[in-house]
Amino acid sequence: MIVRRLEDLEGTERDVHAPTFVSRRFILAGDGMGFSFHDTTLYAGTTTDMWYANHVESVYCIEGEGELTDLGSGEVHKVEPGVLYALDGHEHHSLRAITDLRMMCVFNPALTGQEVHDDDGVYPLLDPATGERLDKREPA
Ligand code: 9YT
Secondary structure, three states: OOOOOHHHHOOOOOEEEOOOEEEEEEEOHHHOOOOEEEEEEEOOOOEEEEEOOOOEEEEEEEEOOEEEEEOOOOOEEEEOOOOEEEEOOOOEEEEEEOOOEEEEEEEEOOOOOOOOOOOOOOOOOEOOOOOOEOOOOOOO
């Protein structure tokens, strides 16, 4: 059994700071669960463009207010506590945080923790054992 507390992740490699969000990775590929689980806060006033071409992701809002846009269809959805969105079609999307927006995120395949968003907001698919890039995208 794995038991972790948020405060134990702070300041470690599982505490990842990006320009528009901070992501605390409770579970990563190395934990062998088949998914990764993140507590992510997107900062008020920011918009994050994402396009997880190599992963599916479920995202559940527990705090804050925001707006999700499907950049393919143009559809816009209100995001608030109790709302979940699941990217089952690798949708290109953006998330606007009106206030700080706290989201619980599950990725499959699991992130290894070494991924960095490229210019399109894509995370590469990395081999958990070697760190080798497995997907066909050219690095940005
Ligand atoms: C809501 C969302 O997906 N934000 C991007 C960060 C990502 N969840 C991560 O790296 O933890």
